[in-house]
Amino acid sequence: MTTSDSPAVWPQTLVGAGVLLTGLALAFGAIGISSEAGYGGVGPNFLPWLVSIGLTVCGAWIIWEARSGGFRELDPPSGADQAYWPGFVWVSAGLLLNAALITTIGFILSCTLCYVLAVQGLRRASGQTAVNTPRTWVTDFVVGLLISAPVFWMFTKFLAINLPGLTNTGWI
Amino acid sequence: MDIFNALMAGFATAITPVNLLWCLVGCALGTAVGVLPGIGPAVAVAMLLPITAKVDITASMIFFSGIYYGAMYGGSTTSILLNTPGETASMVTAMEGNKMAKSGRAGAALATAAIGSFVAGSIATVIVTLFAPFVAEFAVKLGPPEYFLLMLLAFTTVSAVLGKSTLRGMTALLVGLAAGCVGLDQISGQGRYTGGIPELLDGIEIVLVAVGLFAVAEVLYAVLYEGRVVEDQNKLSRVHMTKADWKRSIPAWLRGTAIGTPFGCIPAGGTEIPTFLSYATEKKLASPEIKAEFGNKGAIEGVAGPEAANNATVTAALIPLLTLGIPTSNTTAILLGAFQNYGIQPGPQLFTNSAALVWALIASLYIGNVMLLVLNLPMVGLWVKLLKIPKPQLYAGILIFATVGAYGMRQSAFDLFLLYAIGLLGVLMRRFDFPTAPVVVGMILGPLAEAQLRNAVSIGEGSAMVFFQRPMSVTLVVIVVAVLVLPRLAKYWTRGKSAS
Numbered sequence: 001m002t003t004s005d006s007p008a009v010w011p012q013t014l015v016g017a018g019v020l021l022t023g024l025a026l027a028f029g030a031i032g033i034s035s036e037a038g039y040g041g042v043g044p045n046f047l048p049w050l051v052s053i054g055l056t057v058c059g060a061w062i063i064w065e066a067r068s069g070g071f072r073e074l075d076p077p078s079g080a081d082q083a084y085w086p087g088f089v090w091v092s093a094g095l096l097l098n099a100a101l102i103t104t105i106g107f108i109l110s111c112t113l114c115y116v117l118a119v120q121g122l123r124r125a126s127g128q129t130a131v132n133t134p135r136t137w138v139t140d141f142v143v144g145l146l147i148s149a150p151v152f153w154m155f156t157k158f159l160a161i162n163l164p165g166l167t168n169t170g171w172i
Numbered sequence: 173m174d175i176f177n178a179l180m181a182g183f184a185t186a187i188t189p190v191n192l193l194w195c196l197v198g199c200a201l202g203t204a205v206g207v208l209p210g211i212g213p214a215v216a217v218a219m220l221l222p223i224t225a226k227v228d229i230t231a232s233m234i235f236f237s238g239i240y241y242g243a244m245y246g247g248s249t250t251s252i253l254l255n256t257p258g259e260t261a262s263m264v265t266a267m268e269g270n271k272m273a274k275s276g277r278a279g280a281a282l283a284t285a286a287i288g289s290f291v292a293g294s295i296a297t298v299i300v301t302l303f304a305p306f307v308a309e310f311a312v313k314l315g316p317p318e319y320f321l322l323m324l325l326a327f328t329t330v331s332a333v334l335g336k337s338t339l340r341g342m343t344a345l346l347v348g349l350a351a352g353c354v355g356l357d358q359i360s361g362q363g364r365y366t367g368g369i370p371e372l373l374d375g376i377e378i379v380l381v382a383v384g385l386f387a388v389a390e391v392l393y394a395v396l397y398e399g400r401v402v403e404d405q406n407k408l409s410r411v412h413m414t415k416a417d418w419k420r421s422i423p424a425w426l427r428g429t430a431i432g433t434p435f436g437c438i439p440a441g442g443t444e445i446p447t448f449l450s451y452a453t454e455k456k457l458a459s460p461e462i463k464a465e466f467g468n469k470g471a472i473e474g475v476a477g478p479e480a481a482n483n484a485t486v487t488a489a490l491i492p493l494l495t496l497g498i499p500t501s502n503t504t505a506i507l508l509g510a511f512q513n514y515g516i517q518p519g520p521q522l523f524t525n526s527a528a529l530v531w532a533l534i535a536s537l538y539i540g541n542v543m544l545l546v547l548n549l550p551m552v553g554l555w556v557k558l559l560k561i562p563k564p565q566l567y568a569g570i571l572i573f574a575t576v577g578a579y580g581m582r583q584s585a586f587d588l589f590l591l592y593a594i595g596l597l598g599v600l601m602r603r604f605d606f607p608t609a610p611v612v613v614g615m616i617l618g619p620l621a622e623a624q625l626r627n628a629v630s631i632g633e634g635s636a637m638v639f640f641q642r643p644m645s646v647t648l649v650v651i652v653v654a655v656l657v658l659p660r661l662a663k664y665w666t667r668g669k670s671a672s
Contacts, residue, residue: 034360034362044357054346073336074605077604078401079393079398091571094568095571098571099591102575110575118395119564125564148572159227161225161580163579163583
């Protein structure tokens with residue numbers, strides 16, 4: 001448990017505020033849902049209202065817990081106390097570029113790019129030196145290709161799942 | 173003899189070369205994801221859900237269940253050899269198995285875990301075979317009010333009882349329920365929370381939530397907080413048990429099975445309670461000299477019992493899934509999603525409408541257990557090699573598979589952005605100790621529970637009294653209240669006692 005002057009108070013309060021705001025936003029959305037209940041007394045807006053009220057109450061309660069001694073029964077989170085943001089940026093860039101480019105440059109290239117960027121971030125996070133050498137970049141690129149290409153072929157050829165390609169041949 | 177004949181017919185289906193191959197691939201893949209850190213059976217099944225579009229239902233269910241219990245075998249290998257348990261179910265195995273491995277008995281620990289899993293898995297499969305048809309027969313008599321209450325019971329246990337903080341469990345459940353609301357309401361056909369985005373009319377795919385919360389969040393969490401964590405691996409010794417080991421393991425396996433099976437049967441899932449209970453039982457029953465081994469150089473009973481309990485629970489959890497359509501864990505929730513992809517709703521009708529499928533699935537459990545024993549005993553050295561894959565490459569590789577699962581389901585790049593957002597949510601949840609199982613269970617079971625609730629109230633002509641007028645539903649109401657109140661009373665009493 002944390003004390004009221006511990007650094008966890010603000011992050012925890014923010015989490016509570018996030019939950020509270022989500023609850024309010026859901027309530028706002030629930031206003032627009034009809035209450036047409038048919039034969040039963042329960043219409044399509046019942047669950048949305050229940051959830052939004054529940055989340056709002058939980059959010060308020062979480063804020064209260066955060067401000068009055070911190071979260072109850074809290075397991076200390078695993079790993080380091082401080083986040084390593086540069087690594088996070090690398091991995092996020094990989095994931096978001098993948099989402100943005102997958103339909104344009106195809107699954108194989110897009111996933112390879114995601115792999116290369118993510119592995120950069122993860123290498124940096126684990127404190128590896130020489131992450132920025134041409135050798136590392138080339139190795140990562142080749143490994144990324146070696147994973148994503150067979151995955152692409154396996155899913156498109158054997159399982160007939162549509163994944164976007166750069167060409168229509170189904171091979172790249 | 174009906175059951176026997178049905179089971180034999182199931183074997184006939186399961187033993188065709190194609191289905192055997194799916195079973196083997198599933199078991200091998202399950203063992204691999206169990207061994208690998210950062211990826212569990214729930215994610216593996218979720219990422220592979222797109223195959224439901226093409227692969228025949230029997231084959232894919234055999235495949236998915238192979239992954240499901242294969243991961244339990246693999247998980248124990250990691251928890252014995254590394255300090256980090258692969259999944260929560262192996263936490264207890266990690267405590268005692270690690271101690272054994274440190275004192276040079278890794279081989280014996282691995283053997284007792286694998287054979288114990290086999291014994292427990294097989295006994296529990298027999299119980300599934302014998303009891304599931306009866307439960308199904310009984311469940312046919314349940315109406316919407318009872319179903320709604322059963323689902324309410326599942327919600328209660330997964331959010332309020334299993335986690336440590338009821339508040340955070342409830343919040344997670346509500347988030348899952350909210351995610352389940354998105355899309356067309358299944359009774360009135362009205363769009364809810366779609367925000368004008370056409371992709372959201374179909375609702376949020378369970379694949380996205382599972383892969384986002386477990387796989388993407390795991391990678392983001394690793395890069396943010398766990399880059400510098402160094403793991404030391406214990407040395408693998410010859411996988412072999414002495415006569416004394418056998419003598420000590422067998423009763424522990426049987427006790428573990430006896431403890432684990434009932435926990436799987438009731439819609440109050442989770443393997444944490446039975447494994448801890450089994451561990452406590454073994455410790456309590458041990459003779460003084462063995463008791464000294466617990467937590468010290470490692471007692472074999474402390475691995476054998478919990479591992480058996482774990483597998484028995486996991487296997488028996490198929491009873492509520494198949495007969496009532498109620499999942500009690502992340503993975504069973506996603507298995508339910510797989511059934512839904514085929515337009516099949518597990519429930520009592522499953523045993524009559526899709527008898528061939530159910531019995532083939534049950535038969536494949538017997539076959540899979542034998543396969544897993546072979547995969548995990550003589551070939552354990554092979555799986556241990558997987559632990560040598562460096563973390564950065566492993567985690568970055570997981571992202572490629574996450575993309576396949578998320579994109580393959582609906583071919584929409586929008587889903588990949590959503591996947592990232594859900595991943596961020598998962599990081600926050602993990603950092604602030606919110607449980608994830610309630611999200612997945614709430615999302616899958618929420619719409620079903622809502623439909624049952626609305627049907628139930630319709631039957632009661634708009635009155636909620638319908639829940640109190642039927643004997644079975646009243647019983648369930650009492651159970652739900654008891655599940656909520658009893659643990660708190662117990663805590664209150666013990667606190668009162670220690671104060672006085």
